[in-house]
Amino acid sequence: IAGITQAPTSQILAAGRRMTLRCTQDMRHNAMYWYRQDLGLGLRLIHYSNTAGTTGKGEVPDGYSVSRANTDDFPLTLASAVPSQTSVYFCASSDRPNGLGVSYNEQFFGPGTRLTVL
Amino acid sequence: RKEVEQDPGPFNVPEGATVAFNCTYSNSASQSFFWYRQDCRKEPKLLMSVYSSGNEDGRFTAQLNRASQYISLLIRDSKLSDSATYLCVVNSPGRRALTFGSGTRLQVQP
Numbered sequence: 001i002a003g004i005t006q007a008p009t010s011q012i013l014a015a016g017r018r019m020t021l022r023c024t025q026d027m028r029h030n031a032m033y034w035y036r037q038d039l040g041l042g043l044r045l046i047h048y049s050n051t052a053g054t055t056g057k058g059e060v061p062d063g064y065s066v067s068r069a070n071t072d073d074f075p076l077t078l079a080s081a082v083p084s085q086t087s088v089y090f091c092a093s094s095d096r097p098n099g100l101g102v103s104y105n106e107q108f109f110g111p112g113t114r115l116t117v118l
Numbered sequence: 119r120k121e122v123e124q125d126p127g128p129f130n131v132p133e134g135a136t137v138a139f140n141c142t143y144s145n146s147a148s149q150s151f152f153w154y155r156q157d158c159r160k161e162p163k164l165l166m167s168v169y170s171s172g173n174e175d176g177r178f179t180a181q182l183n184r185a186s187q188y189i190s191l192l193i194r195d196s197k198l199s200d201s202a203t204y205l206c207v208v209n210s211p212g213r214r215a216l217t218f219g220s221g222t223r224l225q226v227q228p
Contacts, residue, residue: 035218040126042205042220043162058215090161105150105209107216109161 003027004110006091012116013081021076021113023091031094032074033058033107034066036087043090049074081117089113119144124206124219132227135196139222141206142188150209151182153191155202156221162205165191196226 007022034046045058049068065077091110124141131137151168168180168189179192189206206219
């Protein structure tokens with residue numbers, strides 16, 4: 001593994017079904033993030049984790065949950081999918097969390113998961 | 119008002135042209151600024167950070183104007199391979215998050 005991987009690459013899901021999007025990084029980054037990207041709205045933060053064992057809510061957390069049991073993995077779960085959750089989902093990581101007084105903090109993104117909820 | 123605003127474009131320019139994108143941000147406390155590039159159906163990747171004094175990386179120049187709260191990206195001698203969407207990104211300390219603009223699409227034509 002090099003960088004960040006996401007699975008699945010794409011998925012078509014019936015409304016009401018439960019779905020977990022997987023994200024794994026091998027860079028030993030402390031912070032990880034989940035974004036969704038919709039046309040005209042850009043990337044919006046769903047949840048984040050500054051370090052293993054902690055998580056926080058982003059801009060659009062409703063309908064999603066995350067866990068961070070270890071440094072490498074950060075799965076995103078849709079408990080009961082709805083059509084408005086149709087989107088492209090990107091996982092990202094950074095060496096240090098944002099907003100802690102650092103002036104530079106590049107985020108590295110995974111290749112994305114295209115999710116369609118019917 | 120959106121925290122980060124960009125002209126969505128598309129900007130259609132011929133090869134060799136110089137093109138400039140602007141981005142405005144609303145949080146005056148923002149401290150870190152970036153330009154990311156996103157190719158069609160791919161993940162965003164960091165193009166360059168934007169420093170207070172301005173910075174250049176080859177054909178790319180980024181400028182920051184804190185007084186007017188805008189960031190610019192200048193691309194000189196455009197190449198076909200520059201065709202992509204350019205995302206303006208601002209680190210907003212109060213929210214401990216990166217805020218992404220919705221992007222400006224550039225299409226360089228032969």
